[in-house]
Structures are given as structure tokens and as C-alpha cells.
Amino acid sequence: EAGVVQSPxxxxxxxxxxxxxxCNPISGHNTLYWYRQNLGQGPELLIRYENEEAxxxxxxxxxxxxxxxxxxxxxxxxxxxxxxxDSAVYLCASSLERVHExxxxxxxxxxxx
Amino acid sequence: AQSVTQLDSHVSVSEGTPVLLRCxxxxxxxxxxxxxxxxxxxxxxxLLKYTSAATLVKGINGFEAEFKKSxxxxxxxxxxxxxxxxxxxxxVVSNTGFQKLVFGTGTRLLVSP
Numbered sequence: 526e527a528g529v530v531q532s533p534x535x536x537x538x539x540x541x542x543x544x545x546x547x548c549n550p551i552s553g554h555n556t557l558y559w560y561r562q563n564l565g566q567g568p569e570l571l572i573r574y575e576n577e578e579a580x581x582x583x584x585x586x587x588x589x590x591x592x593x594x595x596x597x598x599x600x601x602x603x604x605x606x607x608x609x610x611d612s613a614v615y616l617c618a619s620s621l622e623r624v625h626e627x628x629x630x631x632x633x634x635x636x637x638x
Numbered sequence: 639a640q641s642v643t644q645l646d647s648h649v650s651v652s653e654g655t656p657v658l659l660r661c662x663x664x665x666x667x668x669x670x671x672x673x674x675x676x677x678x679x680x681x682x683x684x685l686l687k688y689t690s691a692a693t694l695v696k697g698i699n700g701f702e703a704e705f706k707k708s709x710x711x712x713x714x715x716x717x718x719x720x721x722x723x724x725x726x727x728x729x730v731v732s733n734t735g736f737q738k739l740v741f742g743t744g745t746r747l748l749v750s751p
Contacts, residue, residue, distance in 0.1 A: 528681065565744070567730075567741025568739075569741070570738055616682070618682075627684075629683070631679060631680055
């Protein structure tokens with residue numbers, strides 16, 4: 526069974542540029558999560574989807590971050606414009622339902638220069 | 639609010655010796671607790687979880703953890719370290735229903751020959 530797929534794995538951009546991350550969850554998983562992991566820290570939840578609906582986006586900086594999960598499968602997280610402080614690893618996870626184990630992808634390491 | 643404190647940022651052991659990674663939690667109600675492991679350039683993997691059943695929880699790769707309510711602790715142990723155990727370990731707390739995972743800051747385990 527394929528795991529959670531994320532792309533790109535690495536991204537280097539200049540500040541004020543836009544960037545997008547893509548996530549393909551495990552087949553059949555209804556719940557999808559985006560986390561941000563700063564250097565030396567544990568991941569922090571940005572947004573949680575149940576099917577197409579964003580049910581918890583309280584930690585998403587909405588002035589520059591946006592996310593979508595069309596058709597309740599793949600998801601895209603976007604930052605526009607990027608700031609130096611956005612440098613981090615962005616992790617996607619999915620679970621069968623919200624009460625089940627979360628499976629994490631390898632992450633996208635973003636560097637903003 | 640829920641939180642976890644990982645008491646050591648780095649732990650160094652020799653191969654074949656016991657491993658102890660310490661975690662204290664804070665929760666206003668009965669928590670669910672997890673340990674995740676993160677190898678370089680790989681996704682987070684669930685080692686074990688406690689969900690109010692047996693207080694001694696056995697996980698994968700020989701790891702186990704004991705939930706001690708009186709001490710608000712959930713320490714991770716392994717009788718004999720292997721080189722492949724070298725990784726970052728995260729203690730995680732969640733509310734009932736696993737809607738939101740709150741990660742600790744991580745403990746880096748170093749294993750020397």
C-alpha cells in the first residue's frame with residue numbers, strides 16, 4: 526500500500542514569491558492534515574480536512590496561507606507571499622477517520638531566502 | 639489546554655544498552671498519548687499509543703511505554719538499543735477522538751557502536 530505522497534520534497538524560493546505544496550493521502554482516507562514543523566520543534570497542526578470540508582483551520586495564517594482539498598482526495602497548501610519565517614518542513618498526514626492513526630508523508634522542506 | 643514536555647533534547651546510548659526517553663504531559667481530562675519516531679528524510683511513524691486501556695503499552699521494534707497518572711508521565715523505554723534506533727522521537731498528547739495531536743519538542747536519540 527502506498528503511503529502519503531508529498532511533492533516537492535525540497536523547495537527554495539525568495540521571499541515574497543508564492544509556493545505550493547501538494548499531498549496525495551492514502552487511498553480511502555477521509556481525513557487529511559497539514560502540519561508545519563519548525564527547526565528543532567515538533568509539528569504543529571495548520572488545518573484538518575474531513576473529506577472536502579476544512580473542519581479546523583484555526584492555526585492557519587489566513588492572510589498568506591490557503592489550502593484546498595478538491596473532491597476530498599488530493600490537497601494543496603499555498604503560501605503567497607512567502608516570508609523568511611515560513612522556512613520549515615510542511616507535513617501532510619491522513620487517517621481513515623479522525624479517530625484513527627495518522628499516517629505522515631515525508632514532508633516538503635521549504636527554504637525562503 | 640494539553641501539552642507535553644520532553645525532558646531531554648538529546649539522549650546518547652551505546653548499542654545494546656537500555657533506552658529511556660522521558661515525557662511528562664499536562665491535560666485537563668483523560669488523555670490519549672503517543673510516541674512517534676522520525677528518521678531523517680522520512681515521515682513520522684507511530685511507535686505506540688495509550689488510550690486508557692492497559693497502562694503498559696507495547697509498540698513496534700521492542701519499544702514500550704508506561705502511563706503513570708500519579709506522575710503525569712509517559713516514558714518510552716527499550717531494553718537494548720540498536721543502531722537503527724537512532725532518530726528523533728516525539729511524545730504526543732491528544733484529546734478523545736484524536737482531533738488534534740499536540741507534539742513535544744522531540745528527543746534526538748544517538749546510538750554509538
